[in-house]
Amino acid sequence: MYPAPFEYHAPASLNEALALMAQNADAKIIAGGHSLLPAMKLRLATPPALIDIGRIADLKGIKDMGEKIAIGALTTHHEVEHSVLLRNACPLLPEVATHIGDRQVRNRGTMGGSLAHADPAADYPAAMLALGATVQVQGSGGSRSIGADELFTGLFSTALAANEILTAIHVPKTDAKGSGVAYAKFPHPASRYAVAGVAVWVSIKDDTVQDIRIGVTGAADHAQRAKRAEDALKGKPMTEDNIAAAAKVASDGLTTIGDIYASADYRAHLVTAMALEALHSAHHRAHGW
């Protein structure tokens, strides 16, 4: 596998990276490289320049910010998986991280890279939607934050502008009493990406749903909320029947995609099957069962 020629830049600071981006219009940012490099090796991607942000210290680390946790964009899947802070206060992300690729991929791949790449079958996007997370981005004109609901806009596309770098992910803590999270995934047998993946955050009081968010990945051209399923459960007790009824409408409103492995209608069914599994698990965890 032989990529086309490219220039390589390794800035030491965010400002330097932004300056390089301004100078190289078609440059691609590279972090772990686990999505970009395979595409380059097949010459499906032929960027004239790479800007390797891997040396920028500001983009690393997981920090407790009180209500929220800030995860540096360069945090590897392995670090997410093993973070004690996340495991205690936002366990959905470590759970999701265990589903990504294999150990080698998790050691190199980064959370920021995965989100900016926006593979329609990546695992994190479902969790971002379920958590109501936000990403911090930095452009030459300053920084801003983008909510998960606005972040994923289509196939491999996000709300990030061409001259912006994703710097951090802010996730809420979900350790309050009555809060439960879960991720259920049906992996593709070859790629291990999600044919359908459903992440759930639910908050209950006396078994009645106070609030719920459900994120779906793999099934459509980008990760989306399953709002009809959320609405089906809001304010209702989490009975078997109510969960099943919600799971049944989890793919409503999604334009599911079909490929040689799974047709669009089977994918829609898998969204329901995974939603059922994730809702059950989240419900159990909300009770501390």
Added chain:
Amino acid sequence: MGVLGQSIKRREDPRLITGEAKFLDDIQLAGMAHAAILRSPYAHAKIKSINTDKAKAHPGVIGVFTGKDFMDVNPLPCAWQAGGVKNNANTPRCLEVDRVTHTGMGVAVVVAQDRYIAEDALALIDVEWEPLPVVTDAKKATEAGAPQLHENAPNNIECEWECGDAAATADALQGADVVVKQSIINQRLIPNAMEPRGCAAQYNPASDEYTVWMTSQAPHVMKLLMTAFVFGIAETKIRIISPQVGGGFGAKIYLYPEYVLVTALAKKLGRPIKWNETRRENYIATTHGRDHITDIEIGAKKDGTITGLRVKTYANMGGILSTIAPGIPTTLYGRLLSGPYKIPHIYCHVTNVYTNTAMVDAYRGAGRPEATYVLERAMDWVAEELGMDPADVRRKNFIPSNEFPYAPADNILAGLKYDSGDYDKTLDKALQMLNYAEFREEQQAARKKGKYLGVGFSTYIELCGVAPSAWIGLPGQGWGAGLWESANIRMHLTGKVVVTTGSQSHGQGHETTMAQVVADELGISVDDVIVQHSDTNGTPFGYGSYGSRSGAVGAVAVLRAAQRIKEKAKRLAAHMLEANVQDLIYEDGKVFVKGAPATAKTIQEIALQSAVGYSLPEGMEPFLDETSYYDPPNCTYPFGAHICVVEVDGNTGKTKILRYIACDDVGNVINPMIVDGQVHGGIAQGVAQALYEHGVYDENGTLLSGSMMDYAVPTAAMLPSYETARTVTPSPVNPLGVKGAGETGAIASTPAVVNAVMDALKPFGVKHIDMPLTPEKVWKAMQSNNGGM
């Protein structure tokens, strides 16, 4: 106790584990240039013109060539055309000139200072294509109005071949109590050896000789085909070296266009050239396997006795013929359709068909997995139709152990007979491991809870140690040469032994097992034996490693050479001990007069005496150096019973294998650990065919499953822990009593898994689902049949 039958560790492993082994891509030669190949994006097209000017001008490019530059190089040979029938053979050139018949065919080559530059320059070549209509389905390709791929092959038919007795089989089916008919597809598979293919070549103008490094399972055959057929030069002019070869599964048996191209380029450019396949090229340009469309009719009496089997198969050859493609779905498929059963009448008709897809040739098992799949699915349909237990139907039809050697009916095995077998024994043992009665109870209980468990059986035979030359060769089955194997043994003056073999290990562990054979026979330490292969210089001619034949043919040649060493050693010992050779015993590496073991000569002492030559008997030449060319009288026929237990998830249709039991009989075993490894790997591949792998083309002939992101090669997490056992029924065919173990797993496991899933789906009334049994197919079958209740 001898070293034969011991699980000694593989002597190949230290260099493999520490990364010291040299593979093709490790070959570096001074002045080496690198080739990249422009491949057709069309499955069927005319090449109207190729402009290479811009590519030639690209910095770092050494040369750019098209097929027209190699018109003095012959097309590649098809070395195994189906026996006894007319073959409409078409074979590739090193680069295609006028037309391509599948995506991925090479039409131009860039040679550059490095591979990156060569790849850059490929984009600068302009080809004017005229796309032609495409057909990828073997049955459709034979129908009226289908696109025609080759002028000499009307309706895209490469050949039509048959075996058995059509009339007698028709009568048998007519008179049967029940006849089950079913059409099935044995889907296209794509071999994924860990190491892709590659070739490096160097030309010496002073001697007019080539040295070619190649990822080959059969270096001597490559030398023969390249010299005698492709280049038309003396066989002595090419030396082939297969360095460490990282797996082949059949796909590295063949002569490929790139090997011829790189060799020709080495002379044309006067410098060493290397080409190493990318994984993408591996998917589109290396041979694929299987791809049969088959109609089956099987007849039985009410008591389960099979009365007749009629099989009609369309075998996809791809766009052009690979080296031994036509022989696989004919001799190695049709002739195996009696399996372990006594079937009174069999008829098989095969149509080999060209389509606009990658070449199809032997892939682990080669024809025999397809035959076993036909038969083992059919046995289940008969059981279902008659309301019998699938294990009982099999047992009812087994060839009894006292009927060996056994000739399958209607001469479908063309004069050969199964060597030995005790089929009940393997099935009994496997059923015992399963605890069958308990499983059926558990299955019933589970169904009531909406859990779908299933058990599947596969009782199989295999044809291994593919030979004898007179049977397989041109007068018989059409193979264009012989199929014996050779070995040379030299015992050096310190008693250390060097074995050279024409077999070619590409993962099998010959350096270990063949050393065990020699050490056992000569009564010496296995550490005193080294086995050399891989280089046509310094090894005797051999036909290579495939068809589970390196044990049953290659290792027997090694044994016979060792026996000759022993005979000569005894004659010399008689001289040393002043005794008659008839009175001598050879035991544990020592020769002594019967009854007087205290006065013995060790083989090392004898080797020294032989090598120094100071005192030899009248007329005896110095040195212990013996060669054997062994052509067996028959093939060997391993057998066994595999049982798979699955659970199918009613929510998703996903299959989980709960247990996998394999009881095989491969005859005597040289190294149990290595045989276990072969069985494990084979089961993995067979399970993968049943559940995961599928080579898929779209209607334009573009490969959709062309990467490891799309084509599901199984990982350890997708496979169960295997429960393996063996019975031992030695083969009477060869003095080692070995049968062969390289393909049993791949042959037996596929129908075991499919039968298990179908058993799980019994409440849904599903008769058959074509492989791979993806969750979607299974789930949809469950939906369409009323929830099974």
